[in-house]
Amino acid sequence: MDTVWSVAGATPPEEGGAHEARLRAQLGQAWSLSAMGEMASVLAHELNQPLSAVTNYLRVARTLIAELELADDALIDAVQRAGDQAMRAGEIVRTMRDLAARGAAEQKPESLSAILAEVEFIIESMVGDADARVFYAFYQGMDVVLADRIQIQQLVLNLARNAIDAIGKSPIRDIKISTRLDVDGRMLTTVEDSGPGVDAAIMSQLFQPLVSTKPLGMGLGLSICRAIVEHHGGRIWVEPSSLGGAAFSFVLARTVNSDDTAAQSERVRRR
Ligand SMILES: Nc1ncnc2c1ncn2[C@@H]1O[C@H](COP(=O)(O)OP(=O)(O)OP(=O)(O)O)[C@@H](O)[C@H]1O
Ligand SMILES: [Mg+2]
Numbered sequence: 001m002d003t004v005w006s007v008a009g010a011t012p013p014e015e016g017g018a019h020e021a022r023l024r025a026q027l028g029q030a031w032s033l034s035a036m037g038e039m040a041s042v043l044a045h046e047l048n049q050p051l052s053a054v055t056n057y058l059r060v061a062r063t064l065i066a067e068l069e070l071a072d073d074a075l076i077d078a079v080q081r082a083g084d085q086a087m088r089a090g091e092i093v094r095t096m097r098d099l100a101a102r103g104a105a106e107q108k109p110e111s112l113s114a115i116l117a118e119v120e121f122i123i124e125s126m127v128g129d130a131d132a133r134v135f136y137a138f139y140q141g142m143d144v145v146l147a148d149r150i151q152i153q154q155l156v157l158n159l160a161r162n163a164i165d166a167i168g169k170s171p172i173r174d175i176k177i178s179t180r181l182d183v184d185g186r187m188l189t190t191v192e193d194s195g196p197g198v199d200a201a202i203m204s205q206l207f208q209p210l211v212s213t214k215p216l217g218m219g220l221g222l223s224i225c226r227a228i229v230e231h232h233g234g235r236i237w238v239e240p241s242s243l244g245g246a247a248f249s250f251v252l253a254r255t256v257n258s259d260d261t262a263a264q265s266e267r268v269r270r271r
Contacts, residue, residue, distance in 0.1 A: 044093045051093075054086045085122075092154055107146045107232065109255045112179050112187050113138035119153045123160045123177075130164065132173035139179045145187050145252040147232060152252075155228045158221040159191035159248045165214065166195030166245055174243050182251055186234075190249040192241035206238065225250075 061079050070076075116138060123134060160175065167173040174194040182188040198206060205211045207226040212219030229236040229250045241247035 047089070047093050051086055051090050055083065058083045058086065088150075091150055107148050109144045110147045110149050110152075112143040112145050112147075112152075112189065112252070113140065115147065115149050115152050116156060116177065116179065116189070118149075119157055119160075122157060126157075126161060126164055127175075130168075130173065132164070132167055132175060135174065135176040135178075137176065137178040137180075139181060139187070141181070142254065142256060143179060143187050144255045145232075146255055147252060148228075151228045151231075155225045155250070156189065156191060158225050162221060162248075163191055163193035163195070163245075166193050168195070170195050170245075172244070176241075176243060186251045186253050188249055188251050190247050192243050192247035193245040194241075194243040195245035197240060197244070198238060198246050207236070 058079055062083075064070075065076060065079065116136075120136065127134060156177070160177065163175045167175065172194045176190070176192050178192075179187055179189045199213050202211050202213060207222050209223040210219040211222075225248075226236055229252075232252055234250050234252045236248065236250040238246050238248050
């Protein structure tokens with residue numbers, strides 16, 4: 001395995017004593033959650049109005065399509081998908097606000113590959129016309145984790161967004177999203193890219209809020225990712241990717257620790 005660059009949520013070095021170190025870690029997390037909570041309520045408040053407007057206009061568009069008897073499948077499909085995404089945006093804002101407020105997610109047994117398969121088309125549309133390749137390699141065995149589906153999707157979309165930003169100017173533009181079993185039988189998800197890797201100057205504060213190297217970046221994505229993973233009892237970290245850029249990984253416990261892992265882990269789908 002490559003050298004680990006940074007581990008979010010790890011206890012800082014012991015100088016000053018273990019107690020102080022633990023306190024510092026807890027304070028850091030509390031600050032990030034309250035900052036996130038405040039930001040989330042402002043965002044929820046501000047976004048509610050335009051999102052309702054979008055939903056209403058789409059309802060009008062659907063009525064017009066019916067009235068004008070436009071039987072164009074692509075048009076109907078596009079309006080339907082736009083509606084789904086508006087609903088999804090609302091759900092994400094609510095989840096983000098709830099996450100900070102109640103601290104616990106609504107977790108159910110979910111197949112990790114099914115959760116990820118649902119966001120593939122969003123990632124494709126985020127890549128858009130950029131000349132990039134996205135590889136998927138999902139573990140096909142028992143990959144059921146206790147998870148809040150929307151939160152895990154939000155987490156992976158944040159990582160994918162960062163990966164897309166990172167490969168922007170690189171000559172080779174590859175992104176890989178994969179899941180596999182780790183040595184402890186937990187599910188490990190990795191989003192990696194062929195970009196330049198994480199800037200050394202921000203490495204030690206990478207998962208803290210408001211840390212960004214992007215002109216228009218809010219520096220919130222990774223702190224939200226960390227909060228989501230920690231609420232799932234998991235861990236997120238970054239290391240160098242064999243693709244040349246950064247590899248962000250997080251682990252989630254499976255609901256069942258079956259012992260038939262070796263045979264199943266062979267079954268990997270690639271596209
Ligand atoms: N895949 C990556 N490759 C290289 N650097 C990355 C990658 N992902 C994140 N970073 C670095 O980490 C910083 C923080 O990322 P984060 O997602 O928290 O914020 P952001 O992307 O800058 O803004 P926001 O997500 O709020 O729009 C980024 O500005 C970037 O410098
Ligand atoms: Mg980001």
